[in-house]
Structure formats: structure tokens, C-alpha cells
Amino acid sequence: MWNLRRRTRTRTAQLYVWFVVVAALWFVVQSSMMHQISLVQENRPKAVGGKRNFYDDAKGSERTLLHAALSPRPVFDEAINEDEERARCKRYNLQYSGSRKERRRIFAGSLIADDSWHAISGVALETYGIFAFVVFIESNRTQAMHKRKLRFHPTSEAKKILTSGMFGPKTTVEVEYFFNESKRLKDLGREHSQRAAILESWKRNGMKGGDIGMISDTDETLSRDFLRAMQICEVQEFDAHNNCRQPKVSAMNIIFEGSPYCVSSKFWGQPALIIGECIESIGDATNHPIPERSWDGVGWMSDGWTADTNFEKLAMGATHFPLWNAADFRRNKGSIYWGNGHYTGYHFHNFFSSLNVLRNKYLTYGHSKQSANFLPLQVIHADLSQMADCLLERNNTVTLYPNTKRIRIQENVTNGPLAFQISSYAEQRHNELREEMIKDEKELREKNPAAFIFGF
Numbered sequence: 317m318w319n320l321r322r323r324t325r326t327r328t329a330q331l332y333v334w335f336v337v338v339a340a341l342w343f344v345v346q347s348s349m350m351h352q353i354s355l356v357q358e359n360r361p362k363a364v365g366g367k368r369n370f371y372d373d374a375k376g377s378e379r380t381l382l383h384a385a386l387s388p389r390p391v392f393d394e395a396i397n398e399d400e401e402r403a404r405c406k407r408y409n410l411q412y413s414g415s416r417k418e419r420r421r422i423f424a425g426s427l428i429a430d431d432s433w434h435a436i437s438g439v440a441l442e443t444y445g446i447f448a449f450v451v452f453i454e455s456n457r458t459q460a461m462h463k464r465k466l467r468f469h470p471t472s473e474a475k476k477i478l479t480s481g482m483f484g485p486k487t488t489v490e491v492e493y494f495f496n497e498s499k500r501l502k503d504l505g506r507e508h509s510q511r512a513a514i515l516e517s518w519k520r521n522g523m524k525g526g527d528i529g530m531i532s533d534t535d536e537t538l539s540r541d542f543l544r545a546m547q548i549c550e551v552q553e554f555d556a557h558n559n560c561r562q563p564k565v566s567a568m569n570i571i572f573e574g575s576p577y578c579v580s581s582k583f584w585g586q587p588a589l590i591i592g593e594c595i596e597s598i599g600d601a602t603n604h605p606i607p608e609r610s611w612d613g614v615g616w617m618s619d620g621w622t623a624d625t626n627f628e629k630l631a632m633g634a635t636h637f638p639l640w641n642a643a644d645f646r647r648n649k650g651s652i653y654w655g656n657g658h659y660t661g662y663h664f665h666n667f668f669s670s671l672n673v674l675r676n677k678y679l680t681y682g683h684s685k686q687s688a689n690f691l692p693l694q695v696i697h698a699d700l701s702q703m704a705d706c707l708l709e710r711n712n713t714v715t716l717y718p719n720t721k722r723i724r725i726q727e728n729v730t731n732g733p734l735a736f737q738i739s740s741y742a743e744q745r746h747n748e749l750r751e752e753m754i755k756d757e758k759e760l761r762e763k764n765p766a767a768f769i770f771g772f
Contacts, residue, residue, distance in 0.1 A: 374433045377744035378669055384738045385437035385482045391445030393544060401548050404541060408653045408660075410549035419547035420554070421448040421527040423592075425514030425642075426534045427507070428452040428468060428491070430677065434667035434745065435535035437482070438735035442537045442662070445484035446544070448527070451517040452478065452534070453510050455494040461502050462680040466493065492517055505611035511642035512614045515597045525593030525600070528554065531645040532587030538567055538661035540734065542653070546589055553651055554591040559636040560604065562623060563594035564650030569661040570732070573699055575749050576742035578706035580699070584663045585652070588645045596641040605630060607638040616647035624649065662733045666703060667745075671756050674700075690764055692757060707750045708757075 374382045393400075398414055405412040424447045454468050468475040468491045479489045494510045501509060514531060523529070528546060530538070538546075546554075546565065557563040566588050571580035593599040607621035607629070620629035621638055630637070640648070653660055668674040671693070678696050679688040685696055694701040704710075736742045 374669070376748050377741055378433050378437075380741050380744065381437040381441075381735055381738060382433040382477070384735075384741075385433075385440045385444075386477070386480065388481070388485070389444070391484060393540075394445060396548065401544075404545050405549035407655055408542065408545050408549070410545060410551060410653075412549055416548055419544075421523075422446060422530055422543065422547065422589075423448060423518045423521070423523045423527055424450045424530045424532065425511070425518065426450075426452055426532050427510050428454050428534050429458070429464065429681075430467065430668070430673055431534040432667055432669040432673070433477075434669070435664040436478070438662070438664045438667070438733055439532075439534065439537040440482045441734045441738075442540050443483065443543065445487065446540065446547075447483060447487050447530075449518070449521050449523070450483055450487060450489045451514055451521075452489075452491045453494050453513050453517075454491060455496075455506075455510055457496075457506070458680045459503055459506050460680055460684045461499065461506075462684075464680070488521065490517065490521075501611070505615070508611055508614045508616070508643040508646075511646070515595060515642055518592075518595075519597045523592055523595075523598050525591070525598065527592040527598075529590050529592060529595050529598070529645070530587050531642055535664040535667060536567075536569065536584070536587050536661070537733075538569075538587060538589075539655070539659075542655060542660040553589075557591065557594060560594035560599070560639060561627075561637045562651065563591050563640065564645070564648065565589040566650035566652050567661040568652050568654060568659050569663045570659040571663040571665050572667070572732075573703040573706065574666045575703070575707065575746040576732075576736045577746045578703055580665070580702060583659065584665075585650075586646065586663070587661065588650055590640050590645060590650075594640055596639045599639050601639055603636040604639050605634065605636065609641070609643075611643075614641065614643060616641070616643040622648055664733075664735075666699065671752055690760075692760060693753070704753060707746070707753045 396417070396419070398412075402412040402414075424443075452468065454466055455464075456466060457463055466472075468478060470491075475491050478491060481487075483489050492513060494513055496506070496509065511531060515529075518529060551565070553563050553565050566585045569584040569586065571582055571584050572578060573580050605621075608618040609615045610618065617638060617640075618629075619625050621627060627634075627637065666674055666677075668677070674693075675688045675696075678685050678700075685691075688696055692704075694704040
């Protein structure tokens with residue numbers, strides 16, 4: 317009897333232990349599941365009005381434009397219409413043979429950092445459904461070697477937005493990261509090292525010799541009409557470039573300085589297009605000479621290897637020319653085509669979310685100014701001088717940039733970028749920036765009146 321009671325108590329104790337163990341495991345599993353659910357909810361696109369809606373930290377006009385860029389819609393000009401294509405080619409003095417049954421694919425690449433959703437959305441709206449592949453390269457350091465936090469890190473909402481289809485339903489978008497702590501690698505060397513990663517990404521993602529490469533800053537784009545022309549027309553730089561002697565097409569871009577209504581007196585020659593068979597790592601390098609390059613091989617072609625210097629370093633009787641790298645996209649000259657409006661693209665320059673972010677650009681990036689946080693914007697750079705004059709509707713007689721032409725007011729913006737055709741966006745952006753400029757100047761006058769000693 318005693319043994320029976322003892323065995324019963326032993327089994328009861330064992331069952332109790334098993335119950336405690338199972339309960340503990342259930343608690344751990346449930347806690348883990350709840351934690352995972354919490355993480356998913358935390359990183360899920362926020363719902364507005366019951367609809368899926370990415371916005372990151374965008375507000376006001378920036379939110380308006382981002383919302384438009386994220387709205388699902390068909391690619392209205394995807395099908396090839398021979399009459400429309402022929403007329404399009406004619407606008408750029410190009411021929412349309414009708415023999416091309418598919419558009420040339422375009423692979424795009426940019427460096428990305430603190431670019432606002434104004435600029436990113438503006439480019440996405442203009443190019444929606446055109447690119448086959450887009451890669452953005454983000455670094456943990458600026459060109460001037462200042463440390464920065466990754467904004468588009470793998471689990472960030474910003475990356476989710478960028479890769480959510482805003483560039484088109486069939487466009488693959490990737491973000492890759494550049495880390496190099498060498499203090500010797502700075503300024504243009506660092507910039508071109510980052511851009512070199514674009515070409516490697518294109519290669520990994522299936523770019524071929526007949527595809528077009530486009531390298532741009534994140535706030536630059538060619539117009540939709542011109543990009544479509546480059547995909548379908550007979551383009552000498554793509555089809556008859558004389559073994560890569562001149563395979564590059566440069567832009568003639570109109571520059572909007574901070575606001576859709578503020579148009580710079582300058583034009584801008586970026587982005588650039590090069591056919592794949594003439595791009596390093598994409599084209600067949602067998603018969604092409606290897607030029608001297610600075611910055612450990614990522615710099616642009618040195619003198620003597622370009623048309624400007626008559627290819628003086630090329631071997632006598634050579635029939636092939638060097639392949640072009642990412643730095644050549646930005647540095648070496650290309651052919652310029654003129655559209656009906658005398659420009660082929662747009663530069664959304666200094667379209668930052670706030671003037672604080674704008675000042676940080678001039679403080680920490682290329683050609684940095686250590687006093688960027690303490691000076692009036694119009695003193696920091698000629699571009700900002702133009703922007704301030706436009707926003708505040710003034711024409712200073714005193715300026716640090718006497719040779720800078722005054723910016724003109726663009727009254728009709730609906731004939732320009734598709735972004736500016738979004739209802740109320742252009743006026744809203746202009747007014748927001750103007751109000752911030754007035755506030756910024758007032759606060760700076762109170763803190764540092766000596767900065768305005770020259771009458772700015």
C-alpha cells in the first residue's frame with residue numbers, strides 16, 4: 317500500500333513538472349509570436365482611411381507628391397504605336413525605321429542619401445514603367461567623410477517605399493550599400509567608387525550589350541518623351557558609335573531651384589545614357605584598350621583617351637576605343653539632343669524636405685562649407701542666392717555672386733515635369749518653402765545679425 321501511494325505521488329509530481337514545462341514553453345512561443353507580430357505591425361505601411369498607405373515622414377506637398385507616385389496605375393504609353401513613335405523621333409531629329417518591335421531596355425542607377433520624397437517621387441512619376449531595373453547605392457559616409465546613418469537600411473520604411481512599385485509595376489528596384497572607411501578615399505574618389513557599384517549591380521541583374529545604362533543623381537531625370545525616344549528611335553550613339561568612340565548621350569536639363577516656380581538661368585547636362593556594349597563590365601572588353609584611371613581605377617579616363625584630346629594615347633591604327641565606366645558617365649562629354657522646348661529633362665535641385673536638411677548638404681557633402689548653419693542661404697552658394705531671390709521676390713543689388721543671372725519665375729509649370737501636373741502640388745510646395753525661408757531668415761537675423769552686414 318505504501319509503495320502504491322509513493323508511486324502515485326511520484327507520477328503526480330512528474331505530471332506537475334511536465335505541466336510547468338509545457339506551460340513555460342507555451343508562454344515562450346506565445347511571447348515570441350507576439351513579438352514578431354509587433355515587429356510586423358511596427359514596420360507595416362500605415363493605414364489611412366482604411367487603405368494601405370506608405371508615407372514615411374513626408375508632410376504637406378511632399379506627402380501629396382509621394383501619394384501620387386505610389387498610386388497604382390497603368391503604363392499608358394507601353395504599347396508601340398508607329399505613328400506616335402515616328403512623331404516622337406522627329407521631335408529630336410531622329411529617324412524611326414519601324415524595324416524595332418521591342419523597346420530598348422533601360423537600366424538606371426543613382427547614389428542616394430538625404431534626397432527628399434519631392435525629388436524621388438518627381439523622378440518616379442516621370443519614368444513610371446520605363447526602367448527595367450533601378451539600383452540606388454547608399455553609403456554610411458558623405459563624400460567629405462562625415463558619418464551618416466543609413467536611411468534606406470533593409471528593414472526601414474523608406475526602403476519599403478522605394479521598392480514598393482513606385483517606379484512601375486514591372487520595374488525591379490534594389491538598394492545596395494557602400495562601406496569604405498579609407499580616409500584617402502574622399503570627394504570625387506569616394507563618389508565615383510560608389511558609382512562603380514552601379515555597373516556591377518547592372519551586370520548581376522542581367523544587363524546586356526543592347527540595353528541602355530543611365531546614371532543620374534537621385535534628383536535628375538530625362539523627360540518621359542525623350543526616354544521613350546531613346547528606346548525606339550535610330551540613335552547613332554547606340555547603333556553606330558564607331559566601336560565606342562562616342563556612345564554617350566547627354567541631357568539638356570532645365571533646373572528647378574527648390575520650387576517648381578523657380579527656374580535657374582543655367583542648364584544641366586545630366587543624366588547621361590550609354591549603350592551597354594560600351595560600358596565596363598557589360599561590354600566585351602576583348603578588343604578595347606584599358607585607359608589610365610585615377611582613384612584606383614574608378615576615375616574618369618585621363619587626358620589622351622577621349623575625343624577632346626584626339627585619343628592621343630591610343631595605339632596607332634587602333635580601331636576600338638576604351639569602354640566607359642561610371643565616372644565617364646558624369647565627366648566625359650556626350651552628344652546633346654534638343655527637344656521642341658530646348659531641353660530633354662529636369663533637375664529637381666535642392667528640393668529638400670526642410671532648410672535644415674538643405675544646410676546639412678552644404679555642410680557635409682561635396683564642396684562643403686563649415687559655416688553653412690550660420691550664414692544666410694543666399695551667401696552659401698550661388699544656386700541658393702537664386703532660390704532666395706525667387707522665393708522672396710527680390711532683386712538684390714548686393715551679392716557675393718555678381719555674375720549669377722537672376723532666376724526667372726516659371727508661371728506655367730504644367731507643361732514641364734509630370735510631377736508639377738499633380739493638382740495643387742506646385743503652388744503648395746512654393747508657398748511652404750517661401751514661408752520656411754522667411755522664418756529661417758528672421759531667426760538667423762536674431763541669432764547672427766552680423767551675417768546680414770552686407771545688406772542681404
